[in-house]
Amino acid sequence: MIESAPISLHHHCIKPANSNLLADMKNNYPEIGHDVMGGEVDLLCSPVSKMFASINEMALEYEQKLTAVGCDFDEYCRIVSMSDGARRFLQDKLTAATLVYFAFGAEYRQYLTDDVSILSKLSIPLLMIIAFQSRFDTSYRKKACSLLRYVLIFEYNIN
DSSP, rough: OOOOOOHHHHHOOSSSOOOOHHHHHHHHSOOOOOOOOHHHHHHHHHHHHHHHHHHHHHHHHHHHHHHHHHEEETTTSSSSOOOOEEEEEHTTTTTTTTHHHHHHHHHSGGGGOOTTGGGGSSSSHHHHHHHHOOOOOOOOOOOOHHHHHIIIIIIIIOO
16 A cells, blocks of 8 residues: 555556656656654644644645745646756655655646545555645545545554
């Protein structure tokens, strides 16, 4: 279940498979092993309603942080351009994993789906990316939060 966001997106959402797109995603978001921040652990152990509210607040904060380091967003919170400095920031091991997930979703937004039939098959990183997608229905995003809690607490015993 712990596969990278690019791999999970490619396996479950991109039909037909596109190896060039996968290579691009893996190049832009390599598997670095970002440090997990204390606040991220608290977030994932929170009740779904609190997690969802926190994710909405984080999305606003992350858009501002990414703008400050060289990302340009459109009115739908999609990344339309990214400086080399912003790319390096996202690939830095010290950058919060949740910020990287937010950026991935904003950059590859057109490939994300709100198909509830595949939600339980998605990786933990991709579930977090789905939770950040304000264009999706609130109930779908909360379901992604619920699945995150379930997988982490019951399957990986982080509680």
